[in-house]
Amino acid sequence: MLKLTLCLPLLALACSKQPPPHSNFDEAPLIVIGVDGMTLPVLEPLIRAGKVPHLASLIEKGVGGKLFTDVPTYSPRLWTSIATGVLAEDHGVPNFSEEDEQGNMLRNGLPFTSNCRKVPAVWNIAADNRRDVDSVAWWVSWPAEEIDNGRIVASYAAQVQAAILWKPLLWDEGIPLLTYPNSLQNDINPLLDEGKPKGPLVKEYNKRFGTISPEWKVPFQRDILFRGTFHADRTHQKIFNNLQNIGRSADLRMLYLGLPDVAGHFFWRYREPEAFQYPVPTEMSDKIGGHIDKAYMQVDEWIGEVVANAPKNARFLIISDHGMGPANVTNPSHPQSGAHEEGPPGIFILAGPGVKQQGLLGLGKRKVGYIYDIAPFMLDLLSLAPGSYMEGKTLRYLMTDEWIANHPPLAGIDYRQGFREATTPLVPGEGLDAVFIDNLNQLGYVDDE
Template sequence: MKLRTGLLLLPLLLAALLLPAGCGGPAWDGPPILVFGMDGLEWSVLEPLMAAGRAPNFARLVERGVGGSLQTMIPTFSPVVWTTIATGAPPEEHGILNFGVWDPVKKEMGKPYTSNCRAVPAIWNLADDLGRSVLSVAWWVSWPAEAVEHGRIVASYAAQVQGRLLWKSGVWERGLPEHTWPPELREQILPALADGRDGGPLTEQFIARFGRIRPGPALKFRRHLAGLFHVAFRGDATHVRIMREQLERQVADLNLVYIGLPDVAGHFYWRYREPERFLHKPDPALVAELGGHIDRAYEQADAWLGEVLAAVPEETIVLVLSDHGMHAFNTETPESLEQGGLQSGGHEDAPDGVLIAAGPGVRRRGLLPAGERRLGGVLDVAPTLCDLLGIELPAAARGASLRRVLMTDEWCAAHPEPGRRDYRRGFRPPTPPREPYAGASQDFLEDLVKGLGYIDSVD
């Protein structure tokens, strides 16, 4: 009887052996992983806020683990670097080379890159391929949402006109096709999208944090900046809420979320935070009104971090990282020229970003000394995540796992170093950028103009 049972099972065993290698992997019983991407986060701003008790969630994470820096690359364009972070591949291999594809006829930036343009799998593809569950919210170049058997994706799309103004994802309250995977996930996020509309409850939160625009010098300029800043705030706040609500439903093995507010604040308001760094000093009235906006944006990022951390188990491995740092830029430019479009915070010289790690198995080293902070580079993030998930590293990845830098000797001994695997075999070929629907860029512009008035003074 035992022999007969074995013969009956033999075809099933053979069939299992013949399944494609990408159809699953060994069961995973490790801790969940949370990756919180924060664009443009900079230690010279964050460190004093932590010391002053104004960024308590960041401070607690660093105390539980390690705070260091992450080497970036040139160019420091957000879609390029965040795609490298998600793939472990350099731009010439993953195929996302700028914000959008260059139009040689019009001699201008064309449609923004979309997920179908990517030539290599992202970490959510790799994890899903080997049976790990995934949750990704608002990652750069993630629209259209890719089908993942074991995951949920809420995609982010930067429209052509939006890109020229801001290059942040905003909130698509009018509806975005292929916004989520699975498609029915969109029904769950509709309340958050509705609250993210212009003039909705998030506008009052923005005013509570950053104040209203008051009469005074450069009013038109201040309204313009505040309008764009408001769009970024609403987008981030909406995505953080979606992330928190999805985590409350189910924490995945790998959980990723992105916000862009620190980067936007740095670009717009650095002159007013550090007026002494600039040859042409800004109006003192503007310094008084705008000089605290970068710090307030970091305090807001800390609050959002706290919301997300409250929704994951204590044993979660947490990585907080930025694609680059930020510093004073265009320091010899007159303020009048800056108001014409130049930014006072920049990162063109590729300053290191932030990397914070905490959780089970992470070395408790605290905040590293300023000259000894570099823990790795953006090419190392995807290999490190693969290692933490117990799956093979991408063969195309140029970086390596940061296990020896981030994790304890005990963890390393208990987790054999993984090999490499060519995940590109069978991955769909890249195709040209797509647009969600005709007129998407115009829709964004109309929404932006409509939103400018909500943050003016009521006086």
């Protein structure tokens, strides 16, 4: 397997230019927050209990419902479809890492990276059409792409980002091409430093989730990995908010958070022990059975900070790639007790200027659309034409009659024309592909067989 590791000449190429802002868009900015694995069966009771006030407020002011997904529910596959509006076979990121002809991950396959993508993402399209763009931690966004009028803080591996960002011996040199423009690295370094595993975020985590005794071996090990996700998410959320205050406010701002997904995978047996066909220790259920709800509450708090820091006329789109429920109910040793193999729907929340106020849609009426509809809808909200090749359709029916009248539909454009060729996966540093696969194994995302 040919392994392409980045080097300094390529790094120098990425910082060769930094175009000045030149947006000609004067309407409501769009803030998109992707929350992996957030599911309405968990969220709705928290809304009723008043425990997620910021998400509840957005739904009350706009609309909330279900976003239907596709299978298999691999995170890189789905989030890339959300960003491109096309099927996995068309965008070129079908899994976490390279596959064989049967669709199984190769034992020594490299993780997919942004250069493997065969079609432009919404950030490419928006930036090419005079829209300012910020994107932070989206799946398969490393290496950070050079886009006019945009700022990218890339993610090599999203839910295992902590194991890579703060890997010992890597910190001094850092991950190349983590940001575009390269100078943005200097702005985010202090926040990356705060996010280190033994940094100040430890107190934040402990305040929300508490600590677990090493005597509980399995929960203790899961807590270590869950802490890493918390540190990565919180760091990216702080970076996202900080970008709002640096230079200019972007027309399209995108942030990925993975905490609810990891919480669901790890802690469902403790949240709902009656769903499992083996005994779950009561003391463990009492201690960590609330971790999933707390993860939702934590994300709600972070979203509240984003809302408070955003322009007053901002439009918000909160989505998840899939839902989740109890899984592996007969296997107490499986690392995942929550999963989503059957493709349960995710959540959809939209609020802001021009959004028809409907609140949480009633039972039987909650299907808003599909993951493939998100990219064309984002483009529509930015007054840009959809991709003529996109699988999904815009969700403009959620907008007011006045907005629709003032924004007539635009004919589709083939944005693939002139887009760079897809190439084989890159590796940001020696051995980091192995770190990626090892951590996915620990998280239970892939089999170790």
